[in-house]
Each structure stands twice: as structure tokens, then as C-alpha cells.
Amino acid sequence: MIRKSGIFALLLCLVCVLGSATGCGHGTPDAQFTANTTIGKAPMAVWFTDLSTGDIDTWEWDFENDGVTDSTQQYVLHVYENQGTYTVKLTVNE
Secondary structure, eight states: OOEEEEEEEEEESSOOBOOOOOOOOTTSOBOOEEESOSOOOSSEEEEEEEOOBSSOOEEEEESSSSSOOOBOOSSEEEEEOSOEEEEEEEEEEO
16 A cells, blocks of 8 residues: 655644645655635635545545544545644545
């Protein structure tokens, strides 16, 4: 099983920092995603769009980067109930 993760910081009330894992592409999973918004007041709904490439069978979203998978959907809406800075992690598996 090949695993790749993409991480970016989501700042509610502050500026965002975006990043993603990069790989060789083709068949190897490469986790990448965007968010429709990265700044606002809580509660704030954020739509995450998967931009990952490669042969992907599963998606694991961790919206607080606490090691707990919060969603296994490819595209997902998550509501942040509290103000703060959040690091989001997407792991894709083949």
C-alpha cells in the first residue's frame, strides 16, 4: 500500500498557508486539495476539493490533524465550530 499525505493550515480569522505533497504522479497517489475558503468567523463551513492524482482507492481526511479520520469521502464539507488555526491532512491510498 502506498500512502501520500497533503497538509495545509487553515486559519480562521488569519491568513492561510497552503501546501501539498508532491510525487511522481502517473500511478502513484499524490495527495492534493483545495478549500473554498480559509478565512472567516466561526461557525464556518469549508468545502474541501480533492485534487489528488494517481490510482486512488481511498481518502482519509483529518480536519484537526489529531490522527483521527473525520471523513472518507473524496469531496467533503466540514464545519469549524470554533475560531482557531487548524491543520488539515488528506491521506490517499491505492
